[in-house]
Amino acid sequence: MRAHILRTPGEDAQTKLSEAPIPRPGPGEVLVENHCAALNWGDTQIRRGHYPNLSHLRFPLIMGEEFAGVVAEVGADVVDIKVGDRVAASNLDRGGFAEYAIAPATRIIKLTDRIPFDQAAAFFVVARTAYHLLFSAFNLRAGHRVLVHPVSGGVGLMVTQMAVEVGAKVIGTTYSPHKMAQALNLGAELVIDRNQCDFVPEVMAHTNGDGVDLVVDSLGGETLWQSFDALALYGRVVNIGETQGWPEGAVRDLRDKLYERSTSFAGFELDVCEGTAHWTRGTQYCLERLASGKLAVPIAQVFSFEQCREMFAALESRKLSGKCLLRIKD
Ligand SMILES: NC(=O)c1ccc[n+]([C@@H]2O[C@H](COP(=O)([O-])OP(=O)(O)OC[C@H]3O[C@@H](n4cnc5c(N)ncnc54)[C@H](OP(=O)(O)O)[C@@H]3O)[C@@H](O)[C@H]2O)c1
Numbered sequence: 001m002r003a004h005i006l007r008t009p010g011e012d013a014q015t016k017l018s019e020a021p022i023p024r025p026g027p028g029e030v031l032v033e034n035h036c037a038a039l040n041w042g043d044t045q046i047r048r049g050h051y052p053n054l055s056h057l058r059f060p061l062i063m064g065e066e067f068a069g070v071v072a073e074v075g076a077d078v079v080d081i082k083v084g085d086r087v088a089a090s091n092l093d094r095g096g097f098a099e100y101a102i103a104p105a106t107r108i109i110k111l112t113d114r115i116p117f118d119q120a121a122a123f124f125v126v127a128r129t130a131y132h133l134l135f136s137a138f139n140l141r142a143g144h145r146v147l148v149h150p151v152s153g154g155v156g157l158m159v160t161q162m163a164v165e166v167g168a169k170v171i172g173t174t175y176s177p178h179k180m181a182q183a184l185n186l187g188a189e190l191v192i193d194r195n196q197c198d199f200v201p202e203v204m205a206h207t208n209g210d211g212v213d214l215v216v217d218s219l220g221g222e223t224l225w226q227s228f229d230a231l232a233l234y235g236r237v238v239n240i241g242e243t244q245g246w247p248e249g250a251v252r253d254l255r256d257k258l259y260e261r262s263t264s265f266a267g268f269e270l271d272v273c274e275g276t277a278h279w280t281r282g283t284q285y286c287l288e289r290l291a292s293g294k295l296a297v298p299i300a301q302v303f304s305f306e307q308c309r310e311m312f313a314a315l316e317s318r319k320l321s322g323k324c325l326l327r328i329k330d
Pocket residue numbers: 040041042125126129150151152153154155156173174175176179218219240241242243244268269270271315318320321322323
């Protein structure tokens with residue numbers, strides 16, 4: 001089969017389209033014939049060697065965490081999944097940017113015909129992350145205010161849609177003003193261009209000095225620290241990433257900051273709920289909305305299978321808003 005392989009991570013490292021053997025599923029595993037795969041920010045961090053934890057990955061590595069296609073083979077002990085099923089899949093050990101890929105059966109989601117492969121490949125990480133940020137790590141309700149850094153990414157656009165659906169108000173930030181319109185079209189009340197102003201006074205002015213109930217922050221760095229000043233009484237900051245850099249500062253300072261308005265700080269990792277009722281609930285919530293059309297993962301660009309390097313370059317250039325996909329099979 002053909003696969004996009006990264007020999008070793010590094011600032012200038014590139015994937016190479018190469019021949020590789022079709023993998024065979026072991027016990028509890030499923031082999032998928034891929035139709036589509038999606039790129040995540042984490043893949044760009046792996047390419048550059050900046051991923052928070054690379055120790056579980058073996059290089060040379062077939063890249064790609066999330067993909068969708070048709071089940072080609074099932075390993076021993078796999079129940080309820082059969083050859084020919086349409087599925088979305090994720091593998092934290094990667095392998096998705098290939099004509100065939102393995103996933104643990106626990107990370108396979110069966111699809112109805114109503115969900116096309118492009119949406120199926122693109123929702124696994126960003127839609128389910130948005131769901132758990134809003135409804136597991138927080139209890140979002142109508143009237144709550146949410147601040148999203150950045151609103152323009154895959155996660156930000158899904159958070160916007162889900163928050164608006166329950167009647168919450170969304171304020172977003174971006175460093176790329178050409179991306180503001182998309183979030184506004186999805187129902188964000190305000191999008192702040194961070195090249196033009198500091199977001200804290202903008203948020204405070206927009207909320208009549210009250211602040212927001214929830215900050216979803218995937219940037220880290222200074223953004224994370226400043227976000228506490230945009231919180232309402234009892235508000236919460238949930239951090240899910242460090243696109244802008246690793247946060248600095250001492251725990252003592254954080255404690256003092258939290259005491260200012262009885263606020264709280266949470267970390268977030270999507271995969272910690274694998275195998276629990278939370279996992280099933282989040283998946284079900286997303287699938288129902290994708291099938292009914294209430295929710296759609298914004299697709300920024302679909303690349304042909306040969307264009308993997310171009311896809312990485314496009315995401316890293318920050319020109320696009322939403323998900324980048326590899327079309328593997330029609
Ligand atoms: N913890 C978890 O379970 C979990 C789950 C999913 C995602 N994540 C993390 O959440 C983050 C966002 O994911 P995503 O899928 O939404 O990513 P994405 O679609 O690739 O969007 C990333 C956005 O970050 C902004 N950005 C890029 N480089 C930047 C820089 N140097 N400084 C400041 N902003 C920068 C850009 O927005 P603008 O150009 O608009 O400013 C870009 O559109 C990633 O770090 C990802 O690893 C974590």
